[in-house]
Amino acid sequence: MKPNMDKIDIVLLSWNESDTTLRCLTSMKEFTTQPYKIIWIDNGSEQSEYIAVNNKLKELNIDFESIPLRENFLISKPWNIGLRISKSPYVVLLNNDVTFTGRWLSKLIEILEANPDIGLICPVTDNISCPARWPRLARALGLKVEGPPAEYFNNRPSGFYAGDFLVSFFCVVIRKTVIDKIGLICEGLPVGGNDDDYCDRVREAGFKTAIALNCFVYHVHHATIKNIPEPIMAEVRSKRGILGERRHKRAQKAIAGTAVMEKINE
Numbered sequence: 001m002k003p004n005m006d007k008i009d010i011v012l013l014s015w016n017e018s019d020t021t022l023r024c025l026t027s028m029k030e031f032t033t034q035p036y037k038i039i040w041i042d043n044g045s046e047q048s049e050y051i052a053v054n055n056k057l058k059e060l061n062i063d064f065e066s067i068p069l070r071e072n073f074l075i076s077k078p079w080n081i082g083l084r085i086s087k088s089p090y091v092v093l094l095n096n097d098v099t100f101t102g103r104w105l106s107k108l109i110e111i112l113e114a115n116p117d118i119g120l121i122c123p124v125t126d127n128i129s130c131p132a133r134w135p136r137l138a139r140a141l142g143l144k145v146e147g148p149p150a151e152y153f154n155n156r157p158s159g160f161y162a163g164d165f166l167v168s169f170f171c172v173v174i175r176k177t178v179i180d181k182i183g184l185i186c187e188g189l190p191v192g193g194n195d196d197d198y199c200d201r202v203r204e205a206g207f208k209t210a211i212a213l214n215c216f217v218y219h220v221h222h223a224t225i226k227n228i229p230e231p232i233m234a235e236v237r238s239k240r241g242i243l244g245e246r247r248h249k250r251a252q253k254a255i256a257g258t259a260v261m262e263k264i265n266e
Helices: 018-031 047-059 076-085 104-114 134-141 149-154 176-182 194-204 230-237 241-265
Strands: 008-014 036-042 064-068 090-095 118-125 160-162 171-175 208-219
Touching (some): 008 104, 076 090, 118 194, 134 160, 134 208, 176 194
Parallel strands (some): 008 036, 008 090
Antiparallel strands (some): 090 171, 118 171
């Protein structure tokens, strides 16, 4: 297959913790062979933290656009800002606590190019609360992982695992045509459940959600969100029922649609 040479937009969200973001950027520069541009959404960082990241992007000679926000808007709203800006055929949503290994983005794009029914895909990782965490994935697929997991998965042939499960948005590539079809991320779920909801909607639209079995990245998990003040997190937790409500409405819609089809076929 001829490699895709389109420049891919990477929506990178950060809030203070500039050392974490600098590690992410340095790793990205080293291990990304696919042409890319960063849409950097700074979530109201302190000025010194913002300057440190801005200087590193320039030092690494990375093509980027910065969107500094006046305060921390958590996750869904900043991601949607990036999705609205992006014009590339695939868009990456990336947390700043990820570090990469060889050809990570090219591998993900290659799977999407070869499988137009996949709407979004993430890599395997070491620390996440979804099936992309490598020990959980290995158990599900009966894989015998010997040696460093990054080496094991990166040396596998191109392939993916799809199913009716959460594909977490720590590092996910979404097909632009899917975004155009189903819309943006639910801002009523500012943190937690927003990726569950989006994956549900992707599958409802007839696309697969998948994990790439030949691509591994490292992830700290909650490196930034852990510093969000408790009153804000309490408000976030109070909104988690929205996911259940949205799923209930979709289920009712699906039941109604089935009933209509049965009536038509009588």
